[in-house]
Amino acid sequence: MTSAPDTNSEPILELDGLTKVYPGGLTALDHVDLSIRRGEIFALLGPNGAGKTTLIGAVCGLVRPSGGTMRAFGHDLSSDWRKARSRIGLVPQELSTDMFETVWRAVSYSRGLFGLAPDKARIEEVLRSLSLWDKRDEQIRALSGGMKRRVLIAKAMAHEPDLLFLDEPTAGVDVELRKDMWRQIDAMRARGVTIILTTHYIEEAEEMADRVGIIDKGRLLMVDDKDAIMKRLGRTEAYFTLSEPLAEMPAMLADYPVELANGGRELCYRGGDGTGKGKEDVAEIAKLLTRAGIDFAGIDVRDSTLEDIFVSLLENDHQERAA
Numbered sequence: 001m002t003s004a005p006d007t008n009s010e011p012i013l014e015l016d017g018l019t020k021v022y023p024g025g026l027t028a029l030d031h032v033d034l035s036i037r038r039g040e041i042f043a044l045l046g047p048n049g050a051g052k053t054t055l056i057g058a059v060c061g062l063v064r065p066s067g068g069t070m071r072a073f074g075h076d077l078s079s080d081w082r083k084a085r086s087r088i089g090l091v092p093q094e095l096s097t098d099m100f101e102t103v104w105r106a107v108s109y110s111r112g113l114f115g116l117a118p119d120k121a122r123i124e125e126v127l128r129s130l131s132l133w134d135k136r137d138e139q140i141r142a143l144s145g146g147m148k149r150r151v152l153i154a155k156a157m158a159h160e161p162d163l164l165f166l167d168e169p170t171a172g173v174d175v176e177l178r179k180d181m182w183r184q185i186d187a188m189r190a191r192g193v194t195i196i197l198t199t200h201y202i203e204e205a206e207e208m209a210d211r212v213g214i215i216d217k218g219r220l221l222m223v224d225d226k227d228a229i230m231k232r233l234g235r236t237e238a239y240f241t242l243s244e245p246l247a248e249m250p251a252m253l254a255d256y257p258v259e260l261a262n263g264g265r266e267l268c269y270r271g272g273d274g275t276g277k278g279k280e281d282v283a284e285i286a287k288l289l290t291r292a293g294i295d296f297a298g299i300d301v302r303d304s305t306l307e308d309i310f311v312s313l314l315e316n317d318h319q320e321r322a323a
């Protein structure tokens with residue numbers, strides 16, 4: 001991936017206590033504080049209905065917040081929205097208009113919407129970068145789903161935003177196209193665009209993001225550098241397949257987070273903290289077993305993924321709320 005974001009510069013977007021209660025009483029955003037750094041790719045992860053689209057809508061002027069403040073590029077978005085708006089792009093989840101337009105006209109029009117002068121060379125560059133150049137004269141309705149998504153990205157890129165929201169950019173696209181989209185997103189970041197993307201795909205956050213925010217039921221549960229999350233919450237699991245079943249846990253392993261399973265045929269380790277300690281423990285346990293003459297046919301080791309972390313964070317949050 002490309003160079004790291006500039007963590008010293010002032011935030012490009014700052015949300016402070018952002019709250020949205022929809023008519024009817026549903027709290028979709030609950031005092032969200034978030035600061036986005038210039039040049040980063042920030043992934044907002046959350047299950048259905050977590051509030052991701054509402055957050056994007058609030059920043060893009062589509063949803064009226066019930067409370068809190070939002071600042072982008074140093075402008076207050078409630079009072080000074082127009083000044084910041086032209087620098088913010090949005091790729092929504094679905095294409096709602098333009099179906100009878102040609103690709104070229106739809107993308108050019110999008111540039112005009114933001115008050116920018118026509119620039120054929122820029123439109124050509126955007127279309128070429130998204131492999132849409134050959135389709136420029138086709139009506140959007142005639143394109144495949146994946147190509148329609150590219151048109152959405154082209155429309156957002158046509159007005160050269162500094163901050164780009166991608167609302168589930170790869171939902172429902174095949175693996176090949178998803179990887180291609182990731183390359184496009186990375187290329188945008190390389191041009192200096194700050195990107196906030198929402199996704200259900202943990203793999204996407206793991207692959208793309210510098211930082212990850214986990215949101216559920218309108219509350220931002222955690223925001224951190226992706227690597228720091230993995231380190232802080234990462235776990236190692238190891239399964240030793242024993243050649244002979246053990247009736248009880250050997251005393252020498254008393255200090256390790258281990259248990260016997262499968263009628264004593266398997267010794268399971270669950271521990272570590274993502275800093276490599278888990279792997280060290282596993283190597284030490286292997287040595288201790290060998291020294292004690294306890295044979296094992298194999299060890300299956302796996303480190304937790306962002307997905308495991310995400311699932312356990314949501315479980316904890318639901319338990320806390322139920323308590």
Ligand SMILES: Nc1ncnc2c1ncn2[C@@H]1O[C@H](COP(=O)(O)OP(=O)(O)OP(=O)(O)O)[C@@H](O)[C@H]1O
Pocket residue numbers: 022023024026027028046047048049050051052053054055
């Ligand atoms: N216009 C609306 N009126 C009332 N409730 C709404 C409205 N829009 C969204 N909601 C509710 O607000 C909550 C958050 O919705 P939102 O679309 O922001 O979630 P999301 O995280 O984007 O979900 P998804 O991943 O399914 O797109 C949901 O419970 C949703 O039903």
